[in-house]
Amino acid sequence: MNYIILISLLFSTLFSATTNAQDVIRIGSKKFTESYLLAEIMAQKIENETNLKVERKFGLGGTLICYEALKNGEIDIYPEYSGTALKTLIKTDKDLNFKQMNVSLIKNSNILFLEPFGFNNTYALAMRSEQAKKLNIKTYSDLIKFPKLRFHFSYEFIKRPDGWLALKKRYGFTPDDKAVGMEHSLSYEAIKSGDTDVIDSYSTDAKIAAFNLKVLKDDLAFFPHYFGAPLVYQNTLKSHPQLKSIINALKNKINDATMQKLNSQVEIDKISIPHVAKDFLKTLNPQLTSKTNIQNNLWKNLLIRTIEHLKLTFLSVFLAIIIGIPLGILMHRIVILRKPIMYLTGMAQTIPSIALLALMIPIFGIGFKPALIALLIYALLPIVRNTYLGLAEIPIKTIEAANGIGLRPSKRLRFVELPLAFPAILAGIKTSAVINIGTATLAAFIGAGGLGEPIITGLALNDTNLILQGAIPAALLAILIEFGLSYLETKLSWKNK
Template identity: 45%
Template sequence: MVEPLAEQPIEASRDPAADASVTVGSKKFTESVILGDALTLLLADAGFEVKHQSALGGTRILWGALLAGEIDVYPEYSGTLLREILADQRLYGLDALRAELAARGVVMSAPLGFENTYAVAVTAETAQRLGLETISDLRGHPDIRFGFSNEFLDRGDGWPGLKRRYRLPQTRVQGLDHDLAYRGIASSRIDATVVYTTDAEIERYRLKQLADDLGYFDDYQAVLLYRNDLMQREPGAVALLQRFEGAISEPVMAELNGMVKLDGASEQEAAAQLLADRFGLEVEVERKGLWQRLLERTLQHLGLVSVSLTAAILVAVPLGIVAARRPRLGQLLLGLTGVLQTVPSLALFVFLIPLLGIGWLPSVAALFIYSLLPIVRNTHAGLVDIPRPIRESADVIGLTPNARLRLVELPLAARSILAGIKTSAVLNVGTATLAALIGAGGYGQPILTGIRLDDTALIMQGAVPAALLALAFQGLFELGERWVVPRGLRLRPAAA
């Protein structure tokens, strides 16, 4: 390991008794999580109350969360700021960038000391076989299959601009998770991908980075972005954050990435190693056992599902009743809930961030919306399918419409309504795994981390409990059916 920097001891200029709170964010790739954990451990060691919203998602989610005050600081890259976040401003240089950010209430630190830019990479075997040295060489091989991260496919500094600059003829381009692209290139499912230059997998998979001979990719200096009001609220915290400036070299960052991606260390352990090597600071890393982590994730997931599903039942059943009693309005309600169901689940989570922020609240709101359609539709179908003679009999004995609904129609439609609720519950449990992308935790956390680290066992720590929870909810409503549905309606006629 490298020797500690010869600097003054790290101190925080704050009253330990003060109520301090700092929220750190990080993107959903290993390097960003390591840096986020390093910031978190350093602040916590100095006595600050600090929370790390780890692996929140892509660039736009983190940027939006920073502007909205959902997070106070997160690691970013100068090229991303210039070419993606503030691309419409046509800025040049760090000074212009810093001034534009300041106008938005955001402070950019000096570079942390390393650059992590994009590079187009192929396997060494592919490079030798096709004679590839530069990105321009790809023009002579239109059949090459590209696999890029979904974010890179649409970024201002991503594939569209790269294709135009180099006049690349390739059309076989697919989007996938950045970390899964390495699996794809190793298994020969794709021929080329875009890597981050500090990725540990470059060496692991013996990839060759093609020279950017037309200079498309900008410098991507690692920096910290933090809110200007953090300087006013917690100047001591900002002073600690500034100690990272110029403290991390590219080899050091690549080594830390390798600790996690290749050696199986946790991001917190890599972050603690960074603090020890660069600052001579020994911090304790909290290590939770498997069962403790499982209990924590179960409570988080159960909270998301139970609250959103309960709210959906309370809203959707009355909507289904209204839809059955008023046919024209009913078609509108069924159509509206159907349209909401067609919105991609991940997009719905992101759409709600500007309104509700990140974390638990937008996750519950999104899951509530996704739970409506099966319950509304089944309630409507169960009521309208009741034979007319039964309705007329209820009217003949003098039941009011509300009494007829309570005593006759709802009991007869109960099985259909419960079937809709069971369907919503199963869908809700599965969809809730995406809530980890916006900081709500649950079973999605180990699934996303396992995908990022190529760790099947970690993926199973989220996938298996999620499946068991879905079965538990289904069994719970099966038992509820025995209590809600009259016994006579549950009996099936004997076979002839």
Template identity: 40%
Template sequence: MTVGVMSGSAAGALHPARLLAQQPDPPIVVASKPFGESYLLAELFAQLLEARGLTAERRLGLGATEIAFAALRRGAIDVYPEYTGTGLLAILHARPSADPRAAYAQVAREFRERFGVRWLPPLGFQNTYAIALRRETAERLRLRTLTDLARVAPTLRAGLTPDFLGRADGLPGLQGAYGLRFRDTRALLPAIKYQALAAGEVDVIDGYGTDGLIARYDLVVLEDDRGFFPPYEAAAVLAPGLAERRPAVVAALTELSGRLSETAMRGLNRRVEVDGEPVARVAGDALRELGLVAPGGDASGPRPEQGRAGLADYLWAERATLLRLVTRHLLLVSVSLVAAIAVAVPLGLALERARRGAETVIRGVGVLQTIPGIALLAFMLPVLGIGLVPALVALFLYSLYPILRNTYAGVRNAAPDAVGAARALGMTPRQILRHVRLPLAAPLILAGIRTAAVINVGTATLAAFIGAGGLGDPIAAGLALSDTRMILSGALPAAVLALGVDAALGACERVVRPGGG
């Protein structure tokens, strides 16, 4: 199997249409959120744009609604698939309308007026929330509707996504509409909720109506008999001004409007999430079946068939892509680390000279360390957008503390008798710093750099959520597509990289140890 998300941009680069089109226009940046259907829809958009002679750049798996939409507003991305219900509730914070047409009309109007963002006509299917149980549970308790569920809910354990737990159209609203009270409610990430349900860890989960995994685990979806869930029609949303600047994009993408039914979508999702087929191939097949691209004109190019080959074979087959991701990852780590060294080491030295307040400054920098990675990225989004720059800034901020702390401790505690003698024999403060304190502190400073580097290699996998690339890409995609092999293809190289960076810096540490080691 080839990973659509990983090889998509390489395929795009080879596409004949791109070679023929001598246009100076920048590529259309197509993004998705980090779940399977969003990847698939984004890939459909991208391949369709490429088939119409436009260049597409893929930024798949962006953090979540807030990150993807903020990126769209700033024009950091051009298009991504969104759902009307999400637009109403999560972005406009409006009360949802039960009528799909009214909901679409409202988001289309308000997004244009408030953000200049354009909704293209819906793709044709709805993907609303689905409350799902194991077939055995549903049959034993004779559950068919959410009203039935409310009756027995106090005996059941629910595993719900954090999103669903907090949203007005999620559990809080559902409790109001049906009087649902579960015996126990726990937060589960989308990537593991189906396995948790199948394994009997929980009895009820929230899913999406078109999830392929509902079929895979033979689950029962309860009917929303009181019409609580708002409509979730999928559509392409465009960055402000894009429709006016690039009418060809609108023309190409509206060819998909109304063409994707729920049945068709569930089938496509199933191929991706259950059968593990590459997103790019499933999207290409779908476009051919819809007659939107010519038969045989596989937009993603021929791929070796790998089926369910072992992990080692998979890693070997993906080596070119992985090498590119490792290079990108190393770029993220090294640039942010070098910047952090350039700031934290001089700052640590300066603080040694001005000891008053040093602890306050260092603790202040330490507070940065406690901000969760994804939250830090979200804070910076309005200012820095998405992609390489905010990822570098975040990694830079995370690297400061260990380097600063160790530099300060190292120069402050460097052999006090040697420092005293150097001063008594006529070294200037600057000479003492350069020739005594700094070399004596070097092993400790390097240990701080080493700590920062290893943490950095791990943290850099989060960069995928803001489209900065690196080994987080296959991890995010694998989580979204329930593909363990894909997750490992990012996580294993990241672990090896961390060990390698640690060993390399460990060797440097031995070299700088004073007194010849």
């Protein structure tokens, strides 16, 4: 009964606790350079011209994650593209303008586009210039003549309605023309090193010129326009009507060349995104005094992310202990429950972690809560299984001796069985904790922060140093927890002897 009360209190506290976000604007972005940049430009503009606090939810997993987060009010604004909205959000083949798209978006999702930034970042297929020249490939149709070419595309491009599958059908590529998925930022390194022949690119990508790539002509005009524009939660504009004019001041201020230059400053010149955004806003208003603190304090950021990571990991494991140990006891006591409990907890482990995180979004939104629930589910199996095994391995003579001195089942469990099973239970807790340290890095895909944040940003920017700022601390945490719990396990085992 006490367990039920404790679990109820924990979950009611978790899900009833809502942040007072009345004066906080949450800006999201996808996980590629341009989206980070546009989101940071909007964030700094709001900070400079209002007293509102801006919370950055950058590097979210992809279009549908950003869209669901915006639709559910988990974020207030993020940069999107007209062609993506048409094909993926509205799901139409009609060529609608922004006003027409807003009619559908407001009706179905309570969101709308503000004025476009001014550039068209359409999809394109690119090759190394020397290879394209050698094979005389100028258009998408020319690719059909060379079935042995290797295609590597971003995961989203392969699956989206206006991506590879539809393009393949439109141009008549054969079933042998298969594409391999990889992170968009890494595809440039692959084509540069000769590990692939054709990649998907964006027309404003800085690396097209830097890597001397040839953008092929879309001779059947398959791709629509992809005009960049802010996509906003309508309730946010009702609460903060001044935001509309502030963001709309960016209308037509970023053309194709400017966007490619901004991307280049980040990807080629390795200037930080906040600095690039600040300098751009300064060009629009030379008298601007920036309110944004863009000092990059490595150790301070590392401490904040580590605390976020530990909070997410330890709370999920703690909840798994509270739920998992009673489930393990039930498995031991009630034979008919063994297979269902083991099946359900085991089945959760078969779901890919990023898929499980994505499944949480429609129910719990983005951020800490869905990440916590997903990690809790992952942590259950080792604890449940080891609790059951620890109890099952207690010698029958020990149980008979406890019964012989008159211990009731509850007291026998408390004073005899659980202490004897504790080393096995602790081993399960150790396994869950180490697993969750690694899995928690993926929680950054849904805006939960932690040490996964620099890893995801580093992957998007192809910045090894940034990746290591998350990967090394996460690995060290896993090692420390492994050794710490192993030491505790050894000490307790010695005391039991």
